[in-house]
Each structure stands twice: as C-alpha cells, then as structure tokens.
Amino acid sequence: MSTVAKITLGRNGPLVSKLGLGCMRMSPVWGGPANDEQESIATIQAALDQGINFLNTGDFYGAGHNEMLVGKAIKGRRDDAYISVKFGAIFYGGQMLGLDLRPVAIKNFINYSLVRLGIDTIDLYQPCRLDGSVPMEDVIGTVADLIREGKVRHLGVSEITADQLRQAHNIHPVTALEIGYSLADRQIERDLLPAAQELGIGVVAFANTGEGLLTGSLKAPLPEGSYHHHFSRFQGDNLVKNLEKVTLLEEMAADKGYTPAQLAIAWVNLQGDHIMPLVSMSRRSRLPENTAAMDIRFTPEEMQILDTHFAPGAILGSTYLQR
Numbered sequence: 001m002s003t004v005a006k007i008t009l010g011r012n013g014p015l016v017s018k019l020g021l022g023c024m025r026m027s028p029v030w031g032g033p034a035n036d037e038q039e040s041i042a043t044i045q046a047a048l049d050q051g052i053n054f055l056n057t058g059d060f061y062g063a064g065h066n067e068m069l070v071g072k073a074i075k076g077r078r079d080d081a082y083i084s085v086k087f088g089a090i091f092y093g094g095q096m097l098g099l100d101l102r103p104v105a106i107k108n109f110i111n112y113s114l115v116r117l118g119i120d121t122i123d124l125y126q127p128c129r130l131d132g133s134v135p136m137e138d139v140i141g142t143v144a145d146l147i148r149e150g151k152v153r154h155l156g157v158s159e160i161t162a163d164q165l166r167q168a169h170n171i172h173p174v175t176a177l178e179i180g181y182s183l184a185d186r187q188i189e190r191d192l193l194p195a196a197q198e199l200g201i202g203v204v205a206f207a208n209t210g211e212g213l214l215t216g217s218l219k220a221p222l223p224e225g226s227y228h229h230h231f232s233r234f235q236g237d238n239l240v241k242n243l244e245k246v247t248l249l250e251e252m253a254a255d256k257g258y259t260p261a262q263l264a265i266a267w268v269n270l271q272g273d274h275i276m277p278l279v280s281m282s283r284r285s286r287l288p289e290n291t292a293a294m295d296i297r298f299t300p301e302e303m304q305i306l307d308t309h310f311a312p313g314a315i316l317g318s319t320y321l322q323r
Contacts, residue, residue: 011200020054022280027062044073058086067116084124126156144172162191183310184210216260233317266296
C-alpha cells in the first residue's frame, strides 16, 4: 500500500495528508451501536502508518466517545496526527437539539476535548455550523483567543456560506473549510469554492459518495429504518431516477477496474490541490480501496462526461447538505 501524498492545508497552513480520515462513524452518533472499538483504533493507527495524518472528529460524536477513541489511537504518537475537532452541536437521546456557540460554552467544550483526546493542543478547531445565534465576532474571536493561549493551532469553519467565510476570515485567518462535496452535491462550486480558493483556504470535503448514493450499492426501495428516508433524494421516484443516473458511474468504474465509490473519491480529489477528500472508515479493510482512489486519473473525455452527466441539479431531491 502506497503512502498518501501531503499537501499544504490552505495558503499558509500545515502539511497534511491529501486524504483525510473521518472518524465519526466509529461512534454511535445517531443512536446506533458503536463499531468494534479495537478495530476502530487499529484502523486509525493503520491510517497513520500509511501517512494519513488528518483525523477528523467532533466533541458531540457519541457524546465524547469519538474523541476518547482517537485519544487512545494516537497515544504515544501524537506527532503523527493532525487533529481536527468540531464543536457547538448539542445532542440528547441521539437527536440534535441545536447549537451552543457562546464564548463561555466554547471554553468549556475545549477543556473536555483536550482531556478526552489526551493532548495539550488541538490542531484545527472549528464551529460545526454558524447559525447567527451568537455574533460571528464572538465565536471566531473566542477560537482566536484559544489560539493565542496555545490550546488551538489553526481555525477551521464548517458548513457555512461564502459570505460567512469571508466574515470569519476577516476576524481571524481561516485555515480550512469543511464542507460536503461530491458529484451529487456541487452547489458549492458557484460561490463557496471560489471564495475559499481566493482567500487561500484549504477545503476538507466530506460526503464524497453523496451519502452512499454514488457507491452503486443502494437499491430501491431502501430498507425500512434507513436514515436515508429522511431526505427527499432517497424517496420515491427521486431515488429511482437518481439511481439511474448513477448507472453511468458504475459502468465507467467497471471499465476502469475500480468501484463507483473509488471514482467518486477520485473526482473530488482531482478538483484541486487545495481540496482534501475526507473519507469515513471504521475498518482496516477499507484503507487499500480508499488510498488507491487517490491515484486514479480520468481522461479529459471522461472528466467531461462526469461533469456533464452530474451537472449541478442533475440529482433530484435534497439532503441535509442543502440547508
């Protein structure tokens, strides 16, 4: 297995792996059972061995379970990992109740995160969203204070608009933007991606397979109880027509000798040197496939076919990414 290449995160940011490891699904975020803890820890450590040093977690993933898991995995090898932490979401009984972005809450959140992770400094600290409930200056200003205190190295932001990104960057330099991006979700190409590139902000792109739509493994109708039922993209005729669109990706993947999911990750990877695919994994067996996706290339004709077939709006219905 080859070592993953490194990029500079943002114009003046740190050196990180071009592929990031999303740790969220290792914990029971939506009320389901946690994955096997030893396998999750082994997956993180195997990723570090392959040069994947960007580890993404959140203080609300499994009510702190995810941070403790990451902390166990990086114990004794802190310098091998770049830790990204999201904060601000309030969960109870597996349901999100809202956000708490008050400065006093942020200062409380980070102390618990540092203890759970077993570290002195968080590399990238970011509000999970910005909803206007607290002035931007207070939210970003508090993280800036934590940077000056040495508890945080870099400021990140997540799931925001282009205008919010500019406002945040004016208060304190933003190193990275975390946002959903895939062939199925391209709405950020109009305003947000150009703003990030203009400002020299790195992009950490999650949901590369469009919540599983681009994997080729979903079939209509979906099993009862699937979380996908909450989103119109996966309902009724929308799902049927969307799966028909994915057929082209399946055929191209078969021709090239890869899986549809690998092509979906590869497409995101090739959108720019400043864009990092963030891929969720909880098993070591997933690592070879996902790291191999980083070496996939498309011909100009193939790229044009994908860009046209999956043009913005081609996928019907929405997910939480279209708030």
